C-alpha cells in the first residue's frame with residue numbers, strides 16, 4: 001500500500017511538470033512486482049548486463065528460422081530481432097526495444113517460479129517418475145536453469161502453433177533413467193536441454209516444422225528412427241558441456257525437415 005501511495009504521489013508531481021518530465025515518467029518500465037524477476041530499465045541494442053541476459057532467456061524462442069539467441073548479456077542485433085518477433089507474436093508495437101509493454105507481457109507469461117505460463121518444473125523433471133534435477137552431468141542447479149531455458153522456447157513454440165496445448169512426454173532424465181529408456185549416451189535430455197513433445201491439436205510434422213523457428217538446434221521427428229510418436233527438440237548448439245560439436249541437427253524426413261531446411 002505504502003509503495004502505491006508513493007508512486008501515485010510521484011505521478012501527480014510529474015503531471016504538474018512540463019512535458020519532458022512527464023515523458024521520462026511514462027517511458028520508465030512499469031513498477032510491476034513479479035515473484036521471479038523485475039526489469040528496472042528499458043533495454044535495447046548496445047545495452048548489457050544481467051537484465052539483458054534475463055530478457056534473452058525469455059525471447060530465445062523467437063530466434064527465427066535456424067537461428068539462436070546467445071544468452072550472453074549483450075543486447076545485439078539477434079536479440080533485437082527476437083524481441084521484435086516476440087512483440088509481433090503478442091500484438092505489441094514491434095520496435096525491438098524492451099520497455100514497459102514488453103516487460104508487462106513477460107510478467108503476464110511468467111509464473112513466480114520463473115517458468116513460463118504453460119510449462120512447469122513438474123512437467124520437465126519427471127524423468128522416469130523420480131522427479132528432481134540431480135543425477136545428470138551438470139549440477140542440479142544448472143540442470144534446472146537449463147530446463148527453464150528449454151521451457152521458454154517451448155512457450156514460444158506453443159504460441160507459434162496457435163496457442164494450443166503441447167504435452168511434454170519426456171524432459172530431464174538422469175543417467176539411470178536415460179539408460180532405462182534407451183536414450184543416446186550423451187543425450188541432451190541429461191542436461192535438461194531437451195523435450196519430447198506431442199499435441200492433441202497439432203500433427204507431429206506441424207510441430208517439427210514450427211520448431212525450426214523457435215531456437216531449437218536439435219529436432220528429430222517422424223521418419224527418424226524411434227521418433228514417429230513424438231518430436232524431440234533441444235538446444236544442442238548452446239550446450240558446451242556435452243561431447244558433441246555445437247551444430248544444428250534436424251531430421252524429420254517425413255515432414256521435409258532436415259538440417260538447413
Ligand SMILES: [Zn+2]
Nearest residue numbers: 194195196232
Ligand atoms: Zn528426446
